[in-house]
Amino acid sequence: GQQLNQSPQSMFIQEGEDVSMNCTSSSIFNTWLWYKQDPGEGPVLLIALYKAGELTSNGRLTAQFGITRKDSFLNISASIPSDVGIYFCAGSFYNQGGKLIFGQGTELSVKP
Amino acid sequence: GAVVSQHPSRVICKSGTSVKIECRSLDFQATTMFWYRQFPKQSLMLMATSNEGSKATYEQGVEKDKFLINHASLTLSTLTVTSAHPEDSSFYICSARDYRDADNSPLHFGNGTRLTVT
Secondary structure (H helix, E strand, O other): OOOEEEEOOEEEEEOOOOEEEEEEEOOOOOEEEEEEEOOOOOOEEEEEEOOOOOEEEEOOEEEEEOOOOOEEEEEEOOOOHHHOEEEEEEEEOOOOOOOOEEOOOEEEEEEO | OOOEEEEOOEEEEOOOOOEEEEEEEOOOOOOEEEEEEEOOOOOEEEEEEEEOOOOOEEOOOOOOOOEEEEEEEOOEEEEEEOOOOHHHOEEEEEEEOOOOOOOOOOOEEOOOEEEEEO
16 A cells, blocks of 8 residues: 655754654655644645655755655754644655645654 | 634544534635544544545545545535444544645645544
8 A cells, every 4th residue: 555654753852953854655656745733733734845856945944855756854954842743744646636645753852 | 825624623422423523625615625534643544535526435444334424515525423432532634725726736734623432
């Protein structure tokens, strides 16, 4: 089946540090998305990637769509306490009706 | 823009009863909506694709008679958990995109419904 492997599962960092997380798949995706979920809420879109090799930034966040179309990473620079939450990668395939498959999530904790 | 509203946000019901969850796109129309389920500390698992005016498409392993989906208009999809049992307790989240957007455009998510079955 279609699976996304996201790592690490959790991270405990000091405020101001940089963070990196990634997702890999055995299948080729045509879109990679990164979402953040706060407790008790739905995911909120951070970055969308549509082309292999694409590198996109959103403030302190940077994400890349891997050349092989099977992986993506998300970097957060100079972390702050409000970065705390669960980060999910998600991907969609061609001809799958637009549904998204999610990675397992990376839980980020930031110590002030 | 692109707001998805879900109601109720929390519901507690007794075992054996049915619960209906509504998902509305507030400022766009959606021919397709997606229902996800999330257990604590786990990922979002796609349950089904809700199709306006036609039957929903269920993912493998999801009981369609257990989780009834109706998408009667371009702004509303409902998920009914029938004869709920404690193992159905979970966080249910709907999502949608504007029907004018491409299939690979991002989905917008509601804030979820926390279902507790006692």
